[in-house]
Amino acid sequence: MYLHNQVIQGLREKKRAALARAVTLVESGSEHAPHILEQAYKLKGRSKIVGITGSPGVGKSTLVDSLIGVIRERGHSVGVIAVDPSSPFTGGAILGDRVRLRSRTTDDGVFFRSLASRGYLGGLSRHTGEVITLFEAFGFDYILVETVGTGQSEVDIMRYAHSVLVVMAPGLGDDIQAIKAGILEIGDVFCVNKADRPDADRDVAVLEAMLALNKDWQWKPPVVKTVASQGKGVPELLDKIDEHLEFLKQSNLLEERVSRSYLAALEANLRRETVDLILSKARSDGTLAHALKQLSEGKTYPAALAKQLVKTYLIRRND
Amino acid sequence: MYLHNQVIQGLREKKRAALARAVTLVESGSEHAPHILEQAYKLKGRSKIVGITGSPGVGKSTLVDSLIGVIRERGHSVGVIAVDPSSPFTGGAILGDRVRLRSRTTDDGVFFRSLASRGYLGGLSRHTGEVITLFEAFGFDYILVETVGTGQSEVDIMRYAHSVLVVMAPGLGDDIQAIKAGILEIGDVFCVNKADRPDADRDVAVLEAMLALNKDWQWKPPVVKTVASQGKGVPELLDKIDEHLEFLKQSNLLEERVSRSYLAALEANLRRETVDLILSKARSDGTLAHALKQLSEGKTYPAALAKQLVKTYLIRRND
Numbered sequence: 001m002y003l004h005n006q007v008i009q010g011l012r013e014k015k016r017a018a019l020a021r022a023v024t025l026v027e028s029g030s031e032h033a034p035h036i037l038e039q040a041y042k043l044k045g046r047s048k049i050v051g052i053t054g055s056p057g058v059g060k061s062t063l064v065d066s067l068i069g070v071i072r073e074r075g076h077s078v079g080v081i082a083v084d085p086s087s088p089f090t091g092g093a094i095l096g097d098r099v100r101l102r103s104r105t106t107d108d109g110v111f112f113r114s115l116a117s118r119g120y121l122g123g124l125s126r127h128t129g130e131v132i133t134l135f136e137a138f139g140f141d142y143i144l145v146e147t148v149g150t151g152q153s154e155v156d157i158m159r160y161a162h163s164v165l166v167v168m169a170p171g172l173g174d175d176i177q178a179i180k181a182g183i184l185e186i187g188d189v190f191c192v193n194k195a196d197r198p199d200a201d202r203d204v205a206v207l208e209a210m211l212a213l214n215k216d217w218q219w220k221p222p223v224v225k226t227v228a229s230q231g232k233g234v235p236e237l238l239d240k241i242d243e244h245l246e247f248l249k250q251s252n253l254l255e256e257r258v259s260r261s262y263l264a265a266l267e268a269n270l271r272r273e274t275v276d277l278i279l280s281k282a283r284s285d286g287t288l289a290h291a292l293k294q295l296s297e298g299k300t301y302p303a304a305l306a307k308q309l310v311k312t313y314l315i316r317r318n319d
Numbered sequence: 320m321y322l323h324n325q326v327i328q329g330l331r332e333k334k335r336a337a338l339a340r341a342v343t344l345v346e347s348g349s350e351h352a353p354h355i356l357e358q359a360y361k362l363k364g365r366s367k368i369v370g371i372t373g374s375p376g377v378g379k380s381t382l383v384d385s386l387i388g389v390i391r392e393r394g395h396s397v398g399v400i401a402v403d404p405s406s407p408f409t410g411g412a413i414l415g416d417r418v419r420l421r422s423r424t425t426d427d428g429v430f431f432r433s434l435a436s437r438g439y440l441g442g443l444s445r446h447t448g449e450v451i452t453l454f455e456a457f458g459f460d461y462i463l464v465e466t467v468g469t470g471q472s473e474v475d476i477m478r479y480a481h482s483v484l485v486v487m488a489p490g491l492g493d494d495i496q497a498i499k500a501g502i503l504e505i506g507d508v509f510c511v512n513k514a515d516r517p518d519a520d521r522d523v524a525v526l527e528a529m530l531a532l533n534k535d536w537q538w539k540p541p542v543v544k545t546v547a548s549q550g551k552g553v554p555e556l557l558d559k560i561d562e563h564l565e566f567l568k569q570s571n572l573l574e575e576r577v578s579r580s581y582l583a584a585l586e587a588n589l590r591r592e593t594v595d596l597i598l599s600k601a602r603s604d605g606t607l608a609h610a611l612k613q614l615s616e617g618k619t620y621p622a623a624l625a626k627q628l629v630k631t632y633l634i635r636r637n638d
Contacts, residue, residue, distance in 0.1 A: 034622055034623075037620055037622060038620050038623070041614075041617050041619075041620040042617045044617065129621070130621075255615075258615055259611050259615065262611050262614040262615060262621070263607075263611060265614075265621040266610070266611075266614070266621050266624060266625060266628075267594060267598070268621070269621045269622050269624070269625035270593070270594045270597060270598070270625045270628065270629065271590070271593075271594050272625070273625045273626060273629050274589070274590075274593035274594055274597075274629060274633070275586060275589045275590050275593060275594065278589060278593075279586070279589070288582075291585070292578050292581050292582060292585075295360075295581040295584075295585070296574075296577055296578065296581060298360050298361045298363065300360075301356055301357050301360040302448070302449075302581070302584040302585050302587070302588045303353055303356060303588050304353075304357070305585060305588070306585060306588035306589045306591070306592045307592060309585075309589065310589065310592050310593060310633070314593070314629070314633055314634065315633065315634055
């Protein structure tokens with residue numbers, strides 16, 4: 001049997017080793033990846049996909065651990081995907097999740113995978129959407145996608161989620177209003193973690209006041225206080241996430257979210273088939289170095305050069 | 320005379336109205352934009368391009384104001400580009416710079432422009448690199464590109480800068496190590512602003528210790544303390560920025576930075592000529608809606624669909 005058929009068979013049978021294998025094959029761009037993904041798209045079930053974001057230091061990892069506990073207590077399975085920007089300063093792991101969650105791997109209802117992004121400037125792993133699809137094919141009840149809140153990863157990943165949980169911690173003082181401005185748009189549920197700290201109630205109030213500024217809510221995002229290290233507030237948080245998913249279904253907005261995630265996956269693939277392909281070809285045959293030199297000498301300009309490269313590498317090769 | 324020739328003539332004569340006009344034409348995707356940009360690339364001088372990033376609330380705007388003052392005292396001209404994510408919560412402006420800097424517009428040596436990005440999820444204005452080029456053509460001694468530190472804008476914009484200044488404020492408590500992890504990679508000069516606050520010295524020490532972890536520095540990023548509201552430390556900060564640019568020149572690394580900015584501009588244009596073009600065409604003829612439906616029904620998958628769309632909209636149309 002072909003490798004990709006073995007892997008798909010393993011996914012059907014909910015074998016964790018098959019899922020691990022599938023993710024590795026897809027992440028490494030193996031020749032088996034297209035076949036596996038084609039089948040995985042057909043197998044996709046009805047996982048609840050929850051994006052979890054928030055700045056480092058807010059206790060996101062502890063909260064995810066605690067959420068996993070509550071999900072398991074309620075008898076559901078959960079897959080966790082952590083997108084982990086590699087950094088020369090931390091030796092490749094900011095989240096450190098590989099270590100943190102290793103203790104849970106004896107539980108068959110939990111599967112954890114950390115995806116390396118390509119550094120702070122390199123951007124998100126192009127394969128995140130596909131890995132989510134593999135997790136869906138495996139059939140988890142919940143899929144938690146956790147990102148460290150720096151750079152562009154959180155923005156891109158949130159496009160794949162049905163519900164977005166934004167995690168904050170109190171104590172940011174006067175800056176809270178400014179800091180929240182960008183993040184308010186993407187959250188469906190907000191969590192003020194470390195809520196045993198002094199400023200928690202004030203921050204919850206500020207956050208609720210800011211959320212109230214938007215009059216057009218169909219769903220007014222709730223703000224939940226948690227102390228994840230003690231498990232406090234976490235069942236209530238999961239309730240709110242479930243409520244949001246229920247709301248999406250009832251209001252026919254789930255379809256819109258799913259469509260958004262397909263568009264994100266399509267864009268990632270379009271980019272790979274065009275921009276990435278062109279740059280890779282132009283790099284390997286020396287055209288790119290020459291072109292960048294011409295740009296710096298003012299002999300051409302980016303818009304003209306882009307048109308020319310599209311012609312050379314995408315269109316002419318098919319003549 | 321054609322409009323684009325008038326504009327270019329105005330740029331040559333350092334007329335501020337011409338620069339304002341050029342930016343508007345480029346930002347709006349006018350038919351005149353390609354001609355203007357082609358000429359602007361030839362006019363480009365030797366501006367020092369400084370990217371300035373940091374979370375909202377660290378006092379970035381005040382610091383930029385203060386830097387402008389020091390640059391002007393030293394007899395240099397400065398153009399400021401603020402990339403400003405529009406938000407439904409703040410009515411379109413987080414930075415609020417348009418108002419803040421209006422008072423300076425009687426000074427001919429300062430020009431300010433705020434560029435709207437397309438919201439937190441929509442990403443950076445695709446035209447940022449081109450607007451920088453217009454500023455370079457105008458011939459400013461310094462170009463400051465300021466971004467609010469949320470989302471992907473800071474990452475993308477920093478690719479256009481010769482020097483990157485990362486602004487922080489003390490008082491983030493125990494979280495400083497985690498928070499800095501992502502940002503350490505992109506800074507050439509660090510600034511701890513609001514340095515009259517209690518935790519400033521400790522945060523400077525932590526930051527310097529973390530920066531010392533990287534043994535491979537050719538340039539060890541300095542950490543400068545400022546109190547921007549009082550102008551304290553700001554001349555020293557500008558000195559450090561100048562030193563970094565001098566270092567780049569002496570070590571022949573400036574060319575590498577310039578090349579990085581050309582690559583960023585090329586990528587933005589490639590994306591416009593491929594992904595954006597395909598999605599726009601597929602959206603307007605109804606193909607996209609149909610395709611997203613087929614994806615959700617499992618009848619195709621993103622990789623296959625992407626290949627098909629590239630063929631339909633980029634390759635076949637040239638047959």
